[in-house]
Amino acid sequence: MIKIKIDQDKCKGCLLCVNFCPRGLIKKSPKLNKQGLNFVEFDLQGDCSGCLQCAVICPDCCIEVYKSE
Amino acid sequence: MEKIFKRCQSLSDLPMHYCPGCGHGIAHRLVAEAVDELGVREETIGVAPVGCAVVAYDYWNFDCSEAAHGRALAVATAIKRVHPQKLVFTYQGDGDLAAIGTNETIHAANRGENLSVIFINNAVYGMTGGQLAPTTLLGQKTSTSVDGRQKQLHGYPLKISEILAALPGVYYVERVSLESPAGVLKAKRAVKQAFQNQLNNLGFSLVEVLSPCPTYWGLSPQAALQWIKDVMQKEFPVGRIK
Amino acid sequence: MKILLSGNEAIAQGALAAGCDFYAGYPITPQNELIAYMAKHMGAGTKRSPGPSRIFVQAESELAAISMVYGAAAAGARAMTSSSSPGISLMQEGISYLAGARLPAVIVNIMRGGPGLGNIAPSQADYFQATRGGGHGDYHLIVLAPASVQEAYDLTQTAFDLADKYRIPVMILGDGILGQMMEPMQLSVQKIKTAPVKKWALTGCRGRKPNIIKSFFMREGGLEQANLKLQQSYESIKQAQIRFEGLFLSDAEIVVVAYGTMARIAKGAINRLRGAGKKIGLLRPIGLWPFPQKPFQSKARRLKYLVVEMSYGQMLEDVRLAVEGRHPVEFLGRSGGGVPSEEEIIGRLQRML
Numbered sequence: 001m002i003k004i005k006i007d008q009d010k011c012k013g014c015l016l017c018v019n020f021c022p023r024g025l026i027k028k029s030p031k032l033n034k035q036g037l038n039f040v041e042f043d044l045q046g047d048c049s050g051c052l053q054c055a056v057i058c059p060d061c062c063i064e065v066y067k068s069e
Numbered sequence: 070m071e072k073i074f075k076r077c078q079s080l081s082d083l084p085m086h087y088c089p090g091c092g093h094g095i096a097h098r099l100v101a102e103a104v105d106e107l108g109v110r111e112e113t114i115g116v117a118p119v120g121c122a123v124v125a126y127d128y129w130n131f132d133c134s135e136a137a138h139g140r141a142l143a144v145a146t147a148i149k150r151v152h153p154q155k156l157v158f159t160y161q162g163d164g165d166l167a168a169i170g171t172n173e174t175i176h177a178a179n180r181g182e183n184l185s186v187i188f189i190n191n192a193v194y195g196m197t198g199g200q201l202a203p204t205t206l207l208g209q210k211t212s213t214s215v216d217g218r219q220k221q222l223h224g225y226p227l228k229i230s231e232i233l234a235a236l237p238g239v240y241y242v243e244r245v246s247l248e249s250p251a252g253v254l255k256a257k258r259a260v261k262q263a264f265q266n267q268l269n270n271l272g273f274s275l276v277e278v279l280s281p282c283p284t285y286w287g288l289s290p291q292a293a294l295q296w297i298k299d300v301m302q303k304e305f306p307v308g309r310i311k
Numbered sequence: 312m313k314i315l316l317s318g319n320e321a322i323a324q325g326a327l328a329a330g331c332d333f334y335a336g337y338p339i340t341p342q343n344e345l346i347a348y349m350a351k352h353m354g355a356g357t358k359r360s361p362g363p364s365r366i367f368v369q370a371e372s373e374l375a376a377i378s379m380v381y382g383a384a385a386a387g388a389r390a391m392t393s394s395s396s397p398g399i400s401l402m403q404e405g406i407s408y409l410a411g412a413r414l415p416a417v418i419v420n421i422m423r424g425g426p427g428l429g430n431i432a433p434s435q436a437d438y439f440q441a442t443r444g445g446g447h448g449d450y451h452l453i454v455l456a457p458a459s460v461q462e463a464y465d466l467t468q469t470a471f472d473l474a475d476k477y478r479i480p481v482m483i484l485g486d487g488i489l490g491q492m493m494e495p496m497q498l499s500v501q502k503i504k505t506a507p508v509k510k511w512a513l514t515g516c517r518g519r520k521p522n523i524i525k526s527f528f529m530r531e532g533g534l535e536q537a538n539l540k541l542q543q544s545y546e547s548i549k550q551a552q553i554r555f556e557g558l559f560l561s562d563a564e565i566v567v568v569a570y571g572t573m574a575r576i577a578k579g580a581i582n583r584l585r586g587a588g589k590k591i592g593l594l595r596p597i598g599l600w601p602f603p604q605k606p607f608q609s610k611a612r613r614l615k616y617l618v619v620e621m622s623y624g625q626m627l628e629d630v631r632l633a634v635e636g637r638h639p640v641e642f643l644g645r646s647g648g649g650v651p652s653e654e655e656i657i658g659r660l661q662r663m664l
Contacts, residue, residue, distance in 0.1 A: 014090035014290040053250040055074040059094035060085055065074035111517040126523045132513040134385045135525035137408050140378035147382030150366045155515050176371035
């Protein structure tokens with residue numbers, strides 16, 4: 001199982017990860033973070049392949065990727 | 070649980086002040102990752118520019134100096150000469166490196182200083198509000214080229230990397246682009262190469278990074294990446310120059 | 312044993328004696344003997360390999376030279392540059408950054424005529440620039456003004472120590488005559504000094520938190536706090552670092568105030584008048600910033616001052632500030648390469664008596 005964790009307070013909602021996720025597992029949240037920006041959320045039910053595209057393109061380094069058995 | 074992608078040690082935990090979708094954050098991370106992968110965080114001295122990345126030292130977790138606008142390579146020359154065993158690099162924007170600091174840039178390169186340069190080209194002055202840069206494209210509108218850059222008035226986009234590559238003192242020049250995750254990975258390899266060259270005493274290395282400035286291009290972050298691919302790369306082709 | 316050196320060479324020799332291990336400069340007359348002397352005695356500098364510990368770089372401009380000094384100082388070296396008036400104008404950017412980042416460095420200005428390209432004749436017309444800060448922002452340099460080749464050598468060593476002690480750029484302010492004139496001088500036999508350990512310097516962050524060298528403080532109130540600390544440092548310098556020479560002050564009715572080469576010439580005039588029984592004294596500020604104010608607080612009822620400069624009156628303002636209207640202050644000066652002679656000074660003093 002692969003999961004990503006998004007630091008929602010560092011996220012500026014640029015949506016690059018949303019656009020690059022090949023499986024569409026990241027979505028813009030209707031909620032606002034401390035910066036007053038719509039952050040993004042990961043679909044915990046989704047089948048993430050761990051391609052890392054979201055983490056690699058994130059300009060704010062707010063995505064961590066985990067692998068669990 | 071095993072982390073397969075995480076914030077690296079050379080990147081501090083501070084949230085960055087850049088606009089959404091700005092390429093500086095990616096480039097900062099690539100520098101930090103390259104330093105960590107080479108295992109030289111405690112042997113690294115960075116020189117930050119004047120411009121949007123002026124407080125880059127807050128986002129890195131190693132020794133750093135500020136430099137006056139354009140003077141980063143003069144400052145770095147001295148630091149490296151005093152500490153020849155350290156990894157010394159500059160991080161500079163297009164205005165810093167290719168307008169106000171052209172003299173310092175060319176002469177440090179021509180002396181073959183054993184330094185690494187990370188050159189962020191976003192075709193605009195970001196910090197001051199989106200003015201014409203030496204690398205602004207023909208036709209590109211900025212706050213000081215309101216009808217777009219015109220060759221008769223403003224000259225041509227300055228290809229400083231190609232100019233530097235012609236100097237015998239320069240060992241390595243590569244242009245990379247942050248237009249996609251694949252581009253980012255290539256950029257990281259180039260940054261690491263520039264650092265490795267210095268550790269191998271091979272001389273002056275420069276990586277030009279085509280980097281998005283969505284705010285002053287008037288584009289969404291995604292459209293800015295597309296613009297790099299469709300427009301900017303035509304004028305500034307990516308790949309190894311030297 | 313005495314040796315014969317020019318002022319420019321003596322400053323260079325003083326820097327070597329003080330353990331200066333980084334020099335960057337750009338040629339300009341009348342200080343070229345200084346850069347040449349450093350090139351000859353510093354070694355080629357390291358680039359690809361660990362080599363000699365002293366580094367000489369001929370920079371591509373004064374802007375680059377002062378920024379190299381900034382980088383070397385940030386890296387913990389004892390760093391120096393030298394130039395002359397138009398070149399020092401270019402260096403003001405870097406000098407302001409040195410002051411803001413609290414970096415120690417020594418900057419030598421062998422003054423020539425201005426404004427603009429001026430000429431290459433001796434001058435003292437950069438006094439304002441040197442003592443008021445020179446570049447942008449709220450700062451000062453320590454400014455030392457030697458009047459002989461020996462003093463140029465000695466004060467250059469002092470300059471490095473003061474720079475490190477207070478983390479401040481220090482300027483040696485001379486003129487074309489001092490720079491080019493040769494005199495016998497004594498090399499002090501003291502051991503070559505080494506710079507003190509600088510915990511703030513950039514050396515790689517092994518075993519400690521990263522060091523940052525900067526003059527940029529964006530957080531609200533941050534710059535005010537930093538500037539306040541600078542001012543506190545300046546106050547302690549004002550308390551401890553006052554330098555002047557007084558001659559025949561106890562019974563003087565007229566005190567000539569002059570510094571550097573001008574004081575040498577004034578001394579000749581004063582000695583001749585003393586020989587004729589005239590009560591003339593000399594007050595020679597050796598430190599121009601901080602300016603020696605106390606010696607001007609004389610309670611003598613009949614006392615006049617004559618300020619003599621190779622300019623149209625710059626130190627004059629500091630003298631007037633120090634005298635605070637208690638006594639008349641007159642001025643004799645020439646500019647653009649003109650140097651007031653002993654005869655001119657004597658003539659003026661005789662009219663004042």
